[in-house]
Amino acid sequence: MRLYESKAGLAGFTLCLLDFCTGARWGELVGQQRHEYDEIGRAIAIRKPLKEINGKVSKAGVLTAEVLDEVPVLTKRGTRRAKKTGRTKTPAGTRPVELPASIATFYEMLMRSHDNPFVLHSPEGHALRRSNFRQRFWREVWDGVSPDEPGARDHVPPILPTFTFHEGRHGHNAWMVEDGIPEVARRGRLGQKMKGIARTCDHVTPTMRADILRGMEARWQSSLSALAGEERHRLFEWFPHLREQFSHQGPAASPLRQQDSA
Numbered sequence: 443m444r445l446y447e448s449k450a451g452l453a454g455f456t457l458c459l460l461d462f463c464t465g466a467r468w469g470e471l472v473g474q475q476r477h478e479y480d481e482i483g484r485a486i487a488i489r490k491p492l493k494e495i496n497g498k499v500s501k502a503g504v505l506t507a508e509v510l511d512e513v514p515v516l517t518k519r520g521t522r523r524a525k526k527t528g529r530t531k532t533p534a535g536t537r538p539v540e541l542p543a544s545i546a547t548f549y550e551m552l553m554r555s556h557d558n559p560f561v562l563h564s565p566e567g568h569a570l571r572r573s574n575f576r577q578r579f580w581r582e583v584w585d586g587v588s589p590d591e592p593g594a595r596d597h598v599p600p601i602l603p604t605f606t607f608h609e610g611r612h613g614h615n616a617w618m619v620e621d622g623i624p625e626v627a628r629r630g631r632l633g634q635k636m637k638g639i640a641r642t643c644d645h646v647t648p649t650m651r652a653d654i655l656r657g658m659e660a661r662w663q664s665s666l667s668a669l670a671g672e673e674r675h676r677l678f679e680w681f682p683h684l685r686e687q688f689s690h691q692g693p694a695a696s697p698l699r700q701q702d703s704a
Contacts, residue, residue: 443455443673443676443677444582444583444598444601445457445458445579445580445583446680448578448579448582448583449565449578449579450565450575450578450579451565452548452551452552452555453552453562453563453564453565454575454579455548456545456548456549456551456552456562457471457472457562457570458610459545459548459662460541460545460549461607461610461611461614462610462613462614463541463542463545463614463658463661463662464486464539464541464545464614464631465539465610465611465614465615465618465631465632466486466488466539466611466633467491467531467535467608467611467633468492468572468607468608469491469492469493469494470488470491470530470535470633471486471562472492472560472562472563472569472570473490473491473492473501473560473569474486474560474561474562475501475559475560475561476553476559476561477559479549479553479561480538481550483538483540484540484541484543484546485538485539485540485541486538486539486541486549487538488530488535488536488537488538488539488633489529489530489536490502490528490529490530491528491530491531491535492506492569492570493528494571494572499569499571500528501528501569502528503528504528506560506568506569530633531633532633532634532635533635534629534630534633534634534635535633535634536633537630537631537633539631540651540654540655541655542655542658542659542662543655543659544659544662544663544687545658545662547683548681549561551681572607576607580607582598583601584600584601584602584603584604584605585600585603585604586598586599586600586601586603589603611632614631614632615628615632617657617658617661618631618654618657621653621654621657622653623650623653623654623657624644624650625644626644626645626646626650627646627647627650627651627653627654630646631654663688666684666688674688
């Protein structure tokens with residue numbers, strides 16, 4: 443909510459939700475372009491993450507400020523080929539990541555709010571830079587403002603001091619562990635390969651993927667229930683569609699844990 447109230451707006455709010463609910467890396471998320479979204483499957487396609495090297499930001503080997511096709515380069519033998527840059531960290535990192543229904547709604551709302559090729563971008567319309575976003579928005583949200591001076595006019599209490607964006611990826615994995623998701627499905631969602639013979643024998647099934655989405659959706663609903671009344675009212679004013687979706691039955695438990703206890 444603090445991100446939404448900052449200049450980061452809906453993009454910052456949605457990026458934070460994606461961090462926790464997809465487990466994708468920074469560059470995999472901020473590099474998303476609108477044509478890479480699967481509207482039917484409600485999934486983002488992670489193929490060419492955003493890269494930031496020596497102050498230059500690029501996607502698929504092309505600077506984000508340029509609107510160009512991949513630049514052909516000369517090989518040692520003098521033949522021309524497409525420049526192979528900007529790929530995912532490992533082959534396993536190239537993957538689709540399905541979004542929980544409520545998070546997909548925010549993502550689609552964000553896409554409709556602008557025509558920038560990058561779904562997530564800065565208030566100025568540029569591709570997001572990690573350090574810039576961290577210093578302008580992220581650190582203030584988690585660390586607060588003048589946290590040790592309650593009497594200060596600009597005082598904002600901290601939430602989780604020093605919490606980093608990458609820790610959202612770790613948190614996503616921990617949630618899947620709590621929900622009993624098999625390792626092969628967890629690694630598949632995070633873009634990691636299985637080790638040993640499991641790489642050949644273990645496979646992600648549609649049931650596993652559905653269990654992940656149900657677990658994440660339940661946590662989102664639980665987070666709405668955990669908000670103080672005033673906070674929830676503000677959130678509903680920003681996003682009226684949440685009022686209709688919200689359940690007044692109290693914090694929701696993970697569907698998988700509900701099944702275990704039945």
